[in-house]
Amino acid sequence: NYQVxxxxxxxxxxxxxxxEIKETVIVAVEDSQKRLPGQRTEYCQYLxxxxxxxxxxxxxxxKAETNVCPLCxxxxxxxxxxxxxxxxxxxxxxxxxGVFPSLDKSQSWKxxxxxxxxxxxxxIYKNHVLKKTGPKKDKIPFTAKVxxxxxxxxxxxTLDAENRHGLLKNVRNLIKNIPDDVEDDxxxxxxxxxxxxxxxxxxxxxxxIGQNIENLTGVLSDVLPSRLKELSQFxxxxxxxxxxxxxxxxxxxxxxxxxxxxxxxxxxxxxxxxGKRAKNINQSKKLxxxxxxxxxxxxxxxxxxxxxxxxxxxTTAQWWWxxxxxxxxxxxxxxxxxxxxxxxxxxxxxxxxxAWWLYYFKNLEVLEMNNDFFKPExxxxxxxxxxxxxxxxxxxAYVFLIGILYGKLLEVQGARGVNVGSNALTWLKRLTLKGxxxxxxxxxxxxxxxxxETEKSQKVRELIHEIGKLGISLGDSIxxxxxxxxxxxxxxxxxxxxxxxKEGT
Numbered sequence: 001n002y003q004v005x006x007x008x009x010x011x012x013x014x015x016x017x018x019x020e021i022k023e024t025v026i027v028a029v030e031d032s033q034k035r036l037p038g039q040r041t042e043y044c045q046y047l048x049x050x051x052x053x054x055x056x057x058x059x060x061x062x063k064a065e066t067n068v069c070p071l072c073x074x075x076x077x078x079x080x081x082x083x084x085x086x087x088x089x090x091x092x093x094x095x096x097x098g099v100f101p102s103l104d105k106s107q108s109w110k111x112x113x114x115x116x117x118x119x120x121x122x123x124i125y126k127n128h129v130l131k132k133t134g135p136k137k138d139k140i141p142f143t144a145k146v147x148x149x150x151x152x153x154x155x156x157x158t159l160d161a162e163n164r165h166g167l168l169k170n171v172r173n174l175i176k177n178i179p180d181d182v183e184d185d186x187x188x189x190x191x192x193x194x195x196x197x198x199x200x201x202x203x204x205x206x207x208x209i210g211q212n213i214e215n216l217t218g219v220l221s222d223v224l225p226s227r228l229k230e231l232s233q234f235x236x237x238x239x240x241x242x243x244x245x246x247x248x249x250x251x252x253x254x255x256x257x258x259x260x261x262x263x264x265x266x267x268x269x270x271x272x273x274x275g276k277r278a279k280n281i282n283q284s285k286k287l288x289x290x291x292x293x294x295x296x297x298x299x300x301x302x303x304x305x306x307x308x309x310x311x312x313x314x315t316t317a318q319w320w321w322x323x324x325x326x327x328x329x330x331x332x333x334x335x336x337x338x339x340x341x342x343x344x345x346x347x348x349x350x351x352x353x354x355a356w357w358l359y360y361f362k363n364l365e366v367l368e369m370n371n372d373f374f375k376p377e378x379x380x381x382x383x384x385x386x387x388x389x390x391x392x393x394x395x396x397a398y399v400f401l402i403g404i405l406y407g408k409l410l411e412v413q414g415a416r417g418v419n420v421g422s423n424a425l426t427w428l429k430r431l432t433l434k435g436x437x438x439x440x441x442x443x444x445x446x447x448x449x450x451x452x453e454t455e456k457s458q459k460v461r462e463l464i465h466e467i468g469k470l471g472i473s474l475g476d477s478i479x480x481x482x483x484x485x486x487x488x489x490x491x492x493x494x495x496x497x498x499x500x501x502k503e504g505t
Contacts, residue, residue, distance in 0.1 A: 056086035057119050069115035083119035084112050088126035090214035126213065129168070139175045141168075144189045146204050146220075147295040148267030149288065152213060154203040155193060163198030170196070190261035194228035201225070206292070218292045223299045228261055231298070231364075235259045238360060243388040244498065245491065246359075247352040249336050249343045257353045259360060263298060266291045268345065269357060270312055272319035281319070287312060297366040304366050313354065314483045317490060318431045320347040325430075328421030330410035333490075334497050348494035355491060359388050376401075378466045380459065384495060395435060395480050396488050398470045402442050403492020405463060408500055409445050410493065412452050424448070428489065435480030442467065459500050 002013035014027055028036050037043050057064075057080030064078040084091060091112070114122070130140050130152075142153045157164050170192055193199060202223040207216035238259050250258060257265040270287060272278040281287070290305075290312050297304045324333050324347055332346035362369040370392040376382055381401075391397050406424070413420050427441060446464070455461055480488075 056123070057081075057083040057114075057116065065113070067113070069113075069118055071114050071118040074115055074117075077115045079113035079115055080119060081113050083114035083116075084122070085212075087119050087122035088212050089122060090212040091216050130209070133172060134175045134178055139178065140209055141171050141175060142189070143209050144262055145264050145267070146206070147263045147291040148265075148270075149206050149217075149291065150209060152205040152207070152209055153189060153193070154205060155196070156200045156203070157196075158198035158200070160198050163196070167193075167196050167199070190228060191232065194225045194232060194261070196225070199225050202228075204295070206288075217288060220292065220296055220299065227299055227301070231261055234364065235261070241356070241359075241388075243359075243386070244384050245352060245389055245495065246356045247336060247349055249338055249349070251343050251345060251349075255343075255345050257357070263291075263295055265353075265357065266294060269350075269353060270316050271345075272316055273323040274319055278319055281315070294361075294366075298361075298364060301365065304361060306367070309367075310483045314431065314486065317351070317486060320350055321425075321428070321431050323347070325421050325425050328419055328425075330414045330420045330425070333493055334407055334411055347490065351487075351490045351494050354487075355389070358390055362387075362390075376466055377469070378462050380462065380499065381466065384499065389491075391488070394470055394474055395478050396484065398467065398474060398478065399435070399438055399480060399485055399488040400492040401463060401467045401470070402438060402445070403489040404496050404499055405445055405449070405460075405467065405492075406441070406489065407493030407496025408454060408460060409448055409452075411496060412449070412454055416452070428486070431486040431490075432482060433485050433489070434482050435478030435485050436476070438478050438480075438485065439471065439476050442471065457500070463500070 002010050005013065007013040007016065010029070018025055018027075030036055031040070062081050064080050066076055067079050068075055069077050069079055080086070130142060132138060132140055142155070144151060144153060146153070155167065157167065171189065174188065174192055190202075193202060201221070202225070204218075204220040204223065205213075205216065206218040208214050247257075250256070251268070255268045257268055259265065270291070272281050286308070290308050293308070294304055296302065324330070332348060334348055335346060336349040336352065337344035337346040358367065361367040369387070370390070372392055373386055373389070374391050374394060374397040376385060376397065385391055385397070389400075391400055406427075409424050410420055413424055418424075427444060429437075433441065449455055449460070455464065478485075
């Protein structure tokens with residue numbers, strides 16, 4: 001009793017007894033029965049319902065309702081309408097008119113209401129488990145870019161405390177040891193999780209993860225660790241793939257398109273150049289939907305929706321083409337980007353990376369793999385065909401070879417100082433050509449090459465001979481849609497300087 005010791009108040013007693021100290025001190029007072037505050041049921045109830053939960057988990061003047069907690073299933077418990085937002089998970093604007101049934105705020109408890117115990121656990125998860133850490137205190141545990149977009153990775157584990165604590169420790173150690181100059185180590189999180197004991201599956205939640213978890217855009221559940229292990233082994237095998245169509249240079253940092261468990265390559269693979277002009281198209285809902293569907297197909301071994309997939313490929317190709325016209329330079333259409341300041345992405349580099357990823361998806365059986373492939377007669381061309389090329393018909397081969405010849409025209413015009421941006425680049429009509437347009441394009445290319453006397457080259461003559469035989473067998477009926485036509489034209493022209501390489505260069 002502070003009065004026995006001669007103090008006028010409890011506060012004076014505490015201050016004098018503790019003495020001078022600069023650190024924060026927590027003071028707890030026992031009652032007459034030697035009970036601390038946490039041992040008094042009525043005080044705990046007061047804190048839960050009136051102070052902590054009341055301030056944090058209610059919205060406006062809406063009271064808690066006695067009902068069933070949908071998360072833990074407890075009956076006859078107070079559920080709070082704003083529990084998720086109060087815990088830091090702002091997946092819905094809880095106090096906005098029209099959110100609740102019958103447009104009545106008093107019905108708010110029917111939408112995502114939880115009991116105080118569950119809400120507190122979510123609060124601990126959001127503000128302590130997901131607390132920023134790392135050398136610069138800027139890394140949030142259990143977050144990474146999945147399919148190129150920021151996502152929260154939620155593991156579902158056994159109830160074994162040792163396994164769960166081990167998982168937390170491994171994730172924190174991963175973040176703690178990330179070097180300052182490395183951007184992509186957070187993607188290694190899936191490599192850690194795939195080997196964790198007691199892990200049942202993972203859920204990916206896409207959205208903004210900061211002070212709150214909000215602006216949710218997608219969710220992918222039931223990703224099995226066994227599937228991640230299978231993908232990891234497959235990715236190791238792909239490092240041995242060799243084919244002339246595949247990219248010669250592997251880009252780094254944000255342009256890195258090597259296969260990994262997080263599918264981060266989907267971002268640069270579907271990136272549309274153009275700066276501010278392309279901002280909206282790069283942030284379109286349709287593009288994000290495609291990335292999520294690709295992730296779903298890869299993680300669950302289902303089929304990628306091909307119509308949406310190819311439409312977005314064509315859209316991306318058209319933006320690369322517009323960029324080439326703007327620069328009035330054919331270099332990026334014919335060469336991968338390599339310079340003194342490092343490698344960079346060009347139209348040719350992009351289409352060759354796309355060819356690699358198409359082969360990747362086909363081998364994963366999320367895109368259809370064809371078994372029959374076109375075989376050219378010209379020995380020089382044979383290495384560029386096969387299953388890696390996807391050229392399984394005479395029509396595709398015809399367009400691919402004309403793409404090579406078209407690339408030669410761009411190279412010749414560039415060497416002669418011709419403004420290709422207002423000349424040959426306009427012939428593809430911003431990549432809107434279809435198969436039926438190809439014979440006319442071929443005639444125009446031949447006329448220009450004859451003018452430039454390019455057909456003096458033995459390789460060019462052999463290529464034209466191969467194209468001619470295919471053209472005779474096909475006639476004018478080239479049954480290819482817009483996407484197929486322009487994809488194989490771009491792929492062909494990206495090979496021009498390799499297949500028709502000048503002697504001594």
